[in-house]
Amino acid sequence: MALHDPAVSAADQPSTVAWHALGAEQAAQQLNVDCSTGLSDGEVAERLARHGPNLMTETPGKPAWRRLLDQLLQPLVLVLIAAGSITAGLGEWTDASVILGVVLVNAGIGYWQEAKAEGALAALARSVATPVTVRRGGHRQQLDASRLVPGDVVILAAGDRIPADLRLFQQRELHTDDSMLTGESLPVGKHTDPLADDTLLAERANMAYAGTTVVAGQGAGLVIATGDATETGRIAGLIASAPEMTTPLTRKMATFSNWLLWAIGGLALLTFGVGLARGEAAFDMFMAAVALAVGAIPEGLPAAVTVTLAIGVARMAKRRAIIRRLAAVETLGSTTVICSDKTGTLTENAMTVRMLWTAGLGYAVSGHGYTPDGAITHDGLPARIDGALRECLVAGALCNEASLRRDGPHWQITGDPTEAALLVAARKGGLDEHTLRALFPRRDELPFDACRQYMATAHQGDGQPLLYVKGALERLLPLCRDQLDARGQPVALDAAAVEAIAEAYAGQGMRVLLLARRIFAENSALTAGMVDGLTLLGLVGMIDPPRKAAIGAIRNCHSAGIRVKMITGDHAVTALAIARQIGLPAERALTGRELAGLDEAQLAEVAQHTDVFARVEPEQKLRLVRALQSRGEVVAMTGDGVNDAPALKQADIGIAMGLSGTEVAKEAAAMVLTDDNFASIEAAAEEGRGVWDNLVKFITWTLPTNFGEGLVIVAAILFGATLPITPLQILWINMTTAVLLGLTLAFEPIERGIMHRPPRRQATPVLDGALIRRIVLVSLLLLGGAFGLFLRELAQGHTLAEARTVAVNVFVMVEMLYLFNCRSLSRGFWQLGLFSNRWFWAGLAAMLVLQLLLTYWPPLNAAFQTAPIGRQEWLEIGAFALLSSLIVGLEKRWSNRRRST
Secondary structure: OOOOOOOOOHHHOHHHOOHHHOOHHHHHHHOOOOOOOOEOHHHHHHHHHHHOOOOOOOOOOOOHHHHHHHHHOOHHHHHHHHHHHHHHHOOOHHHHHHHHHHHHHHHHHHHHHHHHHOOHHHHHHHHOOOEEEEEEOOEEEEEEHHHOOOOOEEEEEOOOEOOOEEEEEEEEEEEEEOHHHHOOOOOEEOOOOOOOOOOOHHHOOOEEOOOOEEEEEEEEEEEEEOHHHOHHHHHHHHHHHOOOOOOHHHHHHHHHHHHHHHHHHHHHHHHHHHHHHOOOOHHHHHHHHHHHHHHHOOOHHHHHHHHHHHHHHHHHHHOOEEEOOOOHHHHHHHOOEEEEOOOOOOEOOOOEEEEEEEOOEEEEEOOOOOOOOOOEEEOOEEOOOOHHHHHHHHHHHHOOOOEEEEEOOEEEEEOOHHHHHHHHHHHHOOOOHHHHHHHOOEEEEEEEEOOOOEEEEEEEOOOOEEEEEEEOHHHHHHHEEEEEOOOOOEEEOOHHHHHHHHHHHHHOOOEEEEEEEEEOOOOOOOOHHHOOOEEEEEEEEEEOOEOHHHHHHHHHHHHOOOEEEEEOOOOHHHHHHHHHHHOOOOOOOEEHHHHHOOOHHHHHHHHHHOOEEEOOOHHHHHHHHHHHHHOOOOEEEEEOOHHHHHHHHHOOEEEEEOOOOOHHHHHHOOEEEOOOOHHHHHHHHHHHHHHHHHHHHHHHHHHHHHHHHHHHHHHHHHOOOOOOOOHHHHHHHHHHHHHHOHHHHHHOOOOOOHHHOOOOOOOOOOOOHHHHHHHHHHHHHHHHHHHHHHHHHHHOOOOHHHHHHHHHHHHHHHHHHHHHHHOOOOOOHHHHOOOOOHHHHHHHHHHHHHHHHHHHOHHHHHHHOOOOOOHHHHHHHHHHHHHHHHHHHHHHHHHHHHHHO
16 A cells, blocks of 8 residues: 655545545545546546555565474474484484474474464455446446545445445445444444444444445445555554464463473583593593483473374364464463354344234244244243234234245345344244235335335235335334234324333343334325324344353353453443343443543453443454453453454454354464354363363373483482483383373363363463472482382393393383373372273383383394393382382372362
8 A cells, every 4th residue: 555645635645534424525525526427547547556556465474484493493392303413413313303203293383374374464355355346437337446546436236345445425225244344243224424523433324344245225435445544454454463472382381491491401511510520531421411411301292282282173173163273272271261252152143033012912932043943922821823913923024025945954044134033933923924925915115224214015915005114113103103902903002111112122132123004095106205104013122142052151161260251343232131141240331432532551450340342343352352461361352253353363362253254354363163152162161271281291291201311310420320221212211102101191081170170370380389299209219210220230230231121111110100190180090981091001002012122122122222131120110110100199199188278
């Protein structure tokens, strides 16, 4: 988008004008254009040169080499590269190749994910790239939307995607779907009259915005903004400015890995220095330091993180949550606040008639969505469909442009959701619209108009023509002269009672329509003047009902310590009514207009203590997410429209709707729900907590081995003894056990009660005091067992190879039995079900076979400097491993009792 020239007139600075506050003629004067002819070719060329094409600027992404380098410089990957380098230096090319393979897989996945994430702005640009009909030089022509300039006259028809921001100057029954921009759940009727200067974006009915669509009617408008200057372009700027959020897992693992790097490096240098001080050869001490580093580096940790997250991705996919960024799997497990959109996520996104009022009686309508299964009842008993009630249902079905059809097990609608809800209600009363339309053929109509606020249709009735009308109560009630009673006879109109019922329904968040009729002259053409002297048939209260599953999911989130907040572009009354129905403890809804007057400190305070936000604009959603994050919250944000994309990107985890979501929202999000259901978020949060649990289990299991190996090396140097295990044997232990034993923990099922815990706070370390104590205990047990039995073997006259084989098997057998304790960090493994994780038993069996091969197969004896050992040695190894397991079990029970008290 070209920069504006300061010398250019106000007509060429369209973004500085409140176009909705101007009349159509004033807007044309500002833009120096005649609406009847449009711009000349010369003027178009000049403005195109000044403003640039109608395209949004795409922020250049990081070059490919930089993205790849960033993946390789992550702390966990550096640990892996260090291990691989040391292994290659020792000449073990097979092991080095395995480690290098893990590095490349990790880097490849991260590289692909980052490249995918940068598609958000490209998707946004595609959303406004469309053919468009314009009037230029007095002639209609079709051209690419990128060639539009401010002042162009754009012609709109049903089905068109609006190519730029327009000030409407002409319309006939024009309705647009603005949900992707404003969050408004219903099509918006348009008009051309000027509005107040402070009118909110969602209420500017004389404007049409880039990226929205025309659902009905026709119109024409003046282009007042193109490219980056449009509302959609402004949102693109917000997306670009939102930083890529690191996940809690990424932050904690980075801290943990940095600490590990410093600890290993420091210990290796200390070992080297102590050995030299004791007079040992520098080469021998260097090899000892290498052995210590190889032992202390948890080579399997990055692979375990990747595999555990990948398994979490697969499990979440089965529960209708598709993860686009691997590290985001765990983020939901530490989420403290979920900011959810209303329409389609917490609600069914299907307008449903809930109440009918006619002849002074109220009727409840059961059923959900557009499936015509349900009943009409009065005081809990089936209602008799006759008199005024029947006439009310007939009017709703005949004064209607929608259609309803069955598509397999599902019902589909065509047309306005409000009109479709009336058809469904009629069917629940036993009235089929096709039969009614055959019995009462339509002769004429007055389509809905935003100025009139009603629709009217003329039909040939039983010997007399009938006029049916539906629309806004405040517009039609003054036009009614009487109403039908229960028997269908005209009686005096009780306007006060009608208004009271309408107010009560509106207070419950319902949209209220008035239905009326009259008899008119047979040969007269239908005009607006005939819509008078009406007979009131009744009121209809309808709402987009909450999802049943969402109610239970919110209850589960609250029990898990996760707060749920509704942030919607819909009206405050509707939002508050739905919030109360789904279990949000909301006293009031805060509107976007109120949020606009708050500074950042005030907003942070309000965001923390308010649960419902209505009529919220894109920047305000972004501000709300940042305000919550400033209070230390881990924020999940749901959304489906372009207006949600900046907040989705800013959130710790953005969640887009797979069914109703725009491509822009999906590209900006880390997770996509395939069923648009809030209950799937709660299920994914449960899976996220399970992923974190399994990662902690792996770390708790693997670190004692690494620390134990390091302690054995340090002890040997301090006592001037031969190394009990060689660097090559350490690599064998670390790589085989990590794959065959440790990775089986990634398949552990979710433990009971996981959603009754509070979410982890960001300051909580990966390992708490109890787990650190357990890791130290097991490390010391490994030191005592491996070093003690190694010295015992040498004292009994066994060879160095046999003694080292005993030490290696001590490490592996203790790890195998310790794995039972790590299946649950707080409960006994038998409480999880012995065979709930079949990979666990398969890993144990495979590891046992490999250890027997290492001990007795000559090729492996030669490669790893091991030797066969006897039955007595195995008994000693097994007894020590069993004793170690019992000690750890007692420590776990003691820790649990201490934690509970």
